[in-house]
């Protein structure tokens with residue numbers, strides 16, 4: 521589908537947001553929802569994705585298949601499509617894998633982002649919205665976690681994301697780049713039209729795994745520890761709807777295009793839910809008993825990660841519209857129960 525052909529019936533983009541916008545990793549989970557929102561708002565959009573973890577079927581705009589680390593390929597895309605701005609989602613994002621294979625994370629996250637920033641500099645493209653993460657905070661010293669919380673990541677994954685935040689700050693200072701780093705809490709849910717959703721290989725995230733049990737695709741859900749210092753003993757996380765995340769990217773880009781030079785903010789709802797609460801809510805929504813079994817803790821899981829702070833509201837005018845766990849699970853359930861092969865069929 522081309523961006524221009526799908527802009528019919530569009531609603532205005534936030535604050536006069538203009539394109540073309542090049543979305544690196546726009547065929548992935550959060551990227552594809554953001555592209556869908558850009559297209560819905562009538563913003564000319566191009567996806568640049570190597571389809572290593574993204575899906576062709578998730579591409580909601582013109583797709584250029586290419587590696588972010590391939591400077592020549594990337595330059596060609598910039599020359600051909602002349603983007604005004606970039607939204608950058610492409611990254612390796614498995615915490616466990618980053619511990620066993622950090623080289624891959626430093627190369628694909630940090631080095632390839634450097635390649636992207638250099639191509640942007642060469643082409644005079646000055647605005648970038650970047651997917652950062654609450655993993656840059658590391659072990660919380662206080663909860664909720666606002667943006668002034670110390671950033672001491674414990675995994676190579678979190679470290680690579682923080683390195684990129686630092687690169688963006690230095691490029692802003694030295695070269696006039698305008699950059700937003702959006703620190704997501706737990707992205708979850710699916711598009712309300714049921715066509716886009718979460719599909720990682722392998723899947724490690726709680727909500728899709730719980731729903732796969734409800735669909736009979738897995739026998740049970742394993743609860744990683746019930747001896748945490750939380751009310752029911754299981755870990756608490758702040759789940760945020762992927763369509764809310766998508767809207768925040770447009771709002772951030774609009775602020776950069778209006779001249780704001782640096783944005784660093786959390787994207788979360790301020791609420792947290794335990795693993796048991798997620799499983800209970802999924803039982804209600806799916807009508808399936810969802811067998812669960814407690815096993816040992818997973819290494820590196822802090823007991824509670826919940827966002828605090830008001831920067832997203834103050835700087836971006838952003839507030840979650842589908843912040844309730846029930847809403848998130850409802851949309852995820854619609855996606856998983858109707859598209860049993862996820863984005864692959």
Ligand code: UDP
Pocket residue numbers: 706724725726727729741742743744745755756757795818821
């Ligand atoms: N979790 C679990 N069983 C699973 C997957 C996850 O108990 O099969 C827990 C995990 O320990 C964490 C929470 O669910 O406390 C959310 O994990 P997820 O991997 O979805 O996101 P993360 O917080 O690691 O980014």
